[in-house]
Amino acid sequence: MAMDKLYEFLTGPALWIAVIIFVGGLAIRVAWLFGLSQERDKPWHDFKSAVWAWRSIIHWVLPWASVSSRNQPGFTGAVWVFHICWIGVPLFLGAHNMLFEQAWGWSLPSLPDAVADWASMVVIACGVFFLVRRLARPEVRILTSAWDYTLVLLALAPFVTGWLAFNQYGPYGLMLNLHIFLSEVLLIVLPFSKLAHMVLFFASRSAIGYEFGTRRGARVW
Amino acid sequence: MTAEAQKAAEEAQEKATVSPEAEAPKPVNVGKIKTILAANEGARMRMWLSICSRCGLCADSCFFYLANDKDPKLSPAYKAINTIGKMYKAKGEVSREFLEECKEVVWGQCTACRRCSMYCPFGIDIATMIATGRAVCYSQGIVPDGLARTTENIRTTGNQMAMATEDWIETCDWMAEEYGEEVHGLEIPIDKQGADYMYTVNPREPMYYPQDVGMAAEIFHIAGLNWTMPSTGWDSTNLAMFAGDRAVATIPVKAMYDKALELGVKAIVITECGHAFRSAKFEGPYWVGIPGGEPPVPVIHSVELFRDIMREGKIKLKHKFEHKVTYQDPCNVSRNGGLWDIGRELVNLLCDDFVDMTPNREHNHCCGGGGGFIPMGPPYKRRRMASGKIKAEQIRATGATHVIVPCHNCFDQINDLNKEYDLKVKVVSFKEIITEIMEIPESMIPPEEDEQEAVLAEEEAKREVEEGAMEEAGEVQES
Ligand code: HEM
Numbered sequence: 264m265a266m267d268k269l270y271e272f273l274t275g276p277a278l279w280i281a282v283i284i285f286v287g288g289l290a291i292r293v294a295w296l297f298g299l300s301q302e303r304d305k306p307w308h309d310f311k312s313a314v315w316a317w318r319s320i321i322h323w324v325l326p327w328a329s330v331s332s333r334n335q336p337g338f339t340g341a342v343w344v345f346h347i348c349w350i351g352v353p354l355f356l357g358a359h360n361m362l363f364e365q366a367w368g369w370s371l372p373s374l375p376d377a378v379a380d381w382a383s384m385v386v387i388a389c390g391v392f393f394l395v396r397r398l399a400r401p402e403v404r405i406l407t408s409a410w411d412y413t414l415v416l417l418a419l420a421p422f423v424t425g426w427l428a429f430n431q432y433g434p435y436g437l438m439l440n441l442h443i444f445l446s447e448v449l450l451i452v453l454p455f456s457k458l459a460h461m462v463l464f465f466a467s468r469s470a471i472g473y474e475f476g477t478r479r480g481a482r483v484w
Numbered sequence: 485m486t487a488e489a490q491k492a493a494e495e496a497q498e499k500a501t502v503s504p505e506a507e508a509p510k511p512v513n514v515g516k517i518k519t520i521l522a523a524n525e526g527a528r529m530r531m532w533l534s535i536c537s538r539c540g541l542c543a544d545s546c547f548f549y550l551a552n553d554k555d556p557k558l559s560p561a562y563k564a565i566n567t568i569g570k571m572y573k574a575k576g577e578v579s580r581e582f583l584e585e586c587k588e589v590v591w592g593q594c595t596a597c598r599r600c601s602m603y604c605p606f607g608i609d610i611a612t613m614i615a616t617g618r619a620v621c622y623s624q625g626i627v628p629d630g631l632a633r634t635t636e637n638i639r640t641t642g643n644q645m646a647m648a649t650e651d652w653i654e655t656c657d658w659m660a661e662e663y664g665e666e667v668h669g670l671e672i673p674i675d676k677q678g679a680d681y682m683y684t685v686n687p688r689e690p691m692y693y694p695q696d697v698g699m700a701a702e703i704f705h706i707a708g709l710n711w712t713m714p715s716t717g718w719d720s721t722n723l724a725m726f727a728g729d730r731a732v733a734t735i736p737v738k739a740m741y742d743k744a745l746e747l748g749v750k751a752i753v754i755t756e757c758g759h760a761f762r763s764a765k766f767e768g769p770y771w772v773g774i775p776g777g778e779p780p781v782p783v784i785h786s787v788e789l790f791r792d793i794m795r796e797g798k799i800k801l802k803h804k805f806e807h808k809v810t811y812q813d814p815c816n817v818s819r820n821g822g823l824w825d826i827g828r829e830l831v832n833l834l835c836d837d838f839v840d841m842t843p844n845r846e847h848n849h850c851c852g853g854g855g856g857f858i859p860m861g862p863p864y865k866r867r868r869m870a871s872g873k874i875k876a877e878q879i880r881a882t883g884a885t886h887v888i889v890p891c892h893n894c895f896d897q898i899n900d901l902n903k904e905y906d907l908k909v910k911v912v913s914f915k916e917i918i919t920e921i922m923e924i925p926e927s928m929i930p931p932e933e934d935e936q937e938a939v940l941a942e943e944e945a946k947r948e949v950e951e952g953a954m955e956e957a958g959e960v961q962e963s
């Protein structure tokens with residue numbers, strides 16, 4: 264059957280390629296930026312401070328820990344929940360862990376399926392909220408390009424398709440393949456898009472932490 | 485210029501001459517733009533350009549946005565993306581018309597106050613990006629006239645107002661004489677080897693407000709400091725920094741560092757000026773190329789020195805300042821200087837009735853006069869007044885009658901806002917307050933028999949100074 268062949272391909276070579284590009288892409292990008300910074304970002308290196316990096320990061324990882332995030336509490340709360348669920352669900356999903364088990368013989372603890380299912384809906388709801396907000400607020404709309412909308416949709420795609428597959432809505436085989444395919448597309452695009460912020464966030468926050476904190480004692484949150 | 489850049493430049497020139505719309509007077513030197521973009525394309529710039537999530541959180545942090553009915557085109561991200569962002573995207577292949585548009589944004593809609601960096605989830609430093617945009621525009625001769633003029637002054641004379649060394653020294657001597665009649669034994673030592681402090685000023689002090697030089701001398705003399713004025717490197721301001729000319733921005737900083745090293749002073753003291761402090765302490769070391777990014781001699785702001793003097797009781801007060809005061813946190817003294825607490829400590833040492841603005845400290849709003857805005861002069865004044873609305877409202881809400889302002893740019897801006905928004909406040913510097921309420925120690929009171937004369941002389945001095953300032957006031961105000 265075509266779907267099974269496709270499934271085999273998607274969970275075989277395609278998955279390898281996607282994971283390698285995802286991990287390798289991020290690693291190379293970070294290493295390359297680090298090399299560049301040695302020469303061109305002297306202030307970043309001259310004023311390194313673990314304390315200021317940590318303070319700068321933690322105040323933006325925790326919800327409402329910065330003045331700015333408290334200015335838009337609803338949005339930043341949604342961003343926080345979105346991220347927790349987005350990272351948590353795929354890692355601790357029963358179905359994924361079964362695949363981990365099959366592939367490597369080990370797995371992470373699994374969330375109850377009902378919880379994961381709800382968390383997926385939360386991610387989708389937050390994503391829809393982000394899209395609506397982007398359209399509704401003039402200062403955000405003017406900044407948003409077609410690519411920015413696409414990236415939000417792409418970030419949601421695995422959740423929509425995974426949820427549909429899990430709940431057996433629509434043709435299961437197709438949904439599952441679509442789920443895996445779109446997840447792989449996301450993994451491939453991520454390191455080269457603004458979503459690379461999943462690692463660069465820590466770098467850019469440390470840089471501003473040193474610039475304001477180490478050099479001036481100013482709190483950037 | 486690299487060979488590659490040279491080639492690109494020639495190509496661009498060629499293109500411009502053969503193109504039908506060659507009526508444009510000057511083609512764009514793309515090679516030069518590419519060189520500037522490349523030099524600034526570090527890891528941070530690349531990250532900032534690529535990870536901005538377009539969330540719009542920075543908008544509410546910028547006073548330009550807030551003061552102009554939340555025009556979305558005034559949000560920090562929009563301004564950066566549509567100037568420097570586009571320059572990088574086009575790899576420097578941009579037109580003169582585009583750069584002319586950018587000019588209105590990078591100078592006319594951002595004071596480089598850096599407040600937005602504190603409000604961005606990724607800590608994107610919009611002001612630094614805008615500064616690169618300025619450098620690109622400047623490289624093509626696209627820059628507000630006021631800044632072009634002052635930058636040229638620095639290049640040719642080492643100070644922004646093209647004041648001759650003799651005139652500077654003469655002003656110091658004149659002030660020593662005038663204020664010596666008020667404080668016995670007062671001197672203004674020039675180039676004193678081994679002094680503890682080397683005091684540097686904003687050229688508008690000797691040019692238009694010489695009493696600022698006199699008041700500083702009074703304070704240092706009474707406090708018993710071992711200090712000196714330098715004959716060169718005395719201008720610590722740096723408008724070339726705001727014009728985007730790094731080469732010229734290096735000139736006054738280097739002159740100042742060299743002089744301080746030559747005299748063997750313990751610290752360089754910056755007058756009550758915000759951007760001078762930023763230039764001397766934070767940016768200067770990188771322009772001059774000092775490894776580690778620290779100036780060769782510690783740089784301190786007047787606010788720090790005055791605080792030490794008052795805290796250590798080196799100057800006694802007749803009484804505390806009686807009026808209700810508020811304090812303007814100049815961005816380049818507070819957020820970009822780290823001195824918000826020291827400023828407040830000094831205010832409290834001098835005044836009993838202090839109300840803070842909201843927001844304050846490192847979160848304070850820029851007054852709207854920074855980033856070169858004041859010297860950009862009349863063409864930009866309307867915009868400056870409009871965007872200063874936020875500051876005006878902040879001041880009005882305190883109910884204070886006096887605003888203490890340790891920065892020359894803020895000083896002019898808040899004075900203008902005072903008129904524009906009818907705030908009914910008086911704008912004062914720390915020097916003015918200290919000299920008004922300090923006690924002159926007995927040993928420094930001019931001798932008895934001369935008393936009558938001294939009083940007369942003092943009045944005479946004040947009058948002369950005021951008249952001097954009035955005469956000059958007709959001219960362009962540069963700071
Ligand atoms: C790339 C390889 C991936 C494979 C092979 C895979 C496989 C699966 C499978 C087999 C299911 C279960 C469907 C069912 O219950 O029948 C599932 C569900 C799900 N997956 Fe994935 N997945 C992948 C990537 C991802 C990624 C990258 C994410 C999210 C970032 C993700 C999020 C989800 C979600 C949210 C569900 C449904 C949870 C629910 O509603 O209960 N998956 N996935």
Ligand code: HEM
Pocket residue numbers: 323324339342346349350393394414415418458460461462464537538539541605606
């Ligand atoms: C540890 C990792 C991560 C951190 C610390 C992080 C942090 C952030 C921050 C600070 C923001 C800006 C919040 C805002 O707009 O107010 C953001 C936005 C966003 N992040 Fe992440 N992120 C991480 C990982 C991810 C991952 C893995 C994705 C998945 C694709 C992701 C997708 C998004 C999206 C789509 C937005 C924009 C929401 C919008 O449209 O406004 N993030 N993230």
Ligand code: SF4
Pocket residue numbers: 545546547548559560563593594595596597598599600601610611850
């Ligand atoms: S640096 Fe200041 S003026 Fe410039 S965009 Fe940011 S907040 Fe606005």
Ligand code: SF4
Pocket residue numbers: 406535536537538539540541542543560561603604605606607608
């Ligand atoms: S707050 Fe930062 S990430 Fe968000 S739009 Fe502004 S610059 Fe971009």
Ligand code: SF4
Pocket residue numbers: 595596597758759813814815816817849850851852853854855891893894897
């Ligand atoms: S003029 Fe004053 S408030 Fe404004 S940028 Fe300079 S220091 Fe900041």
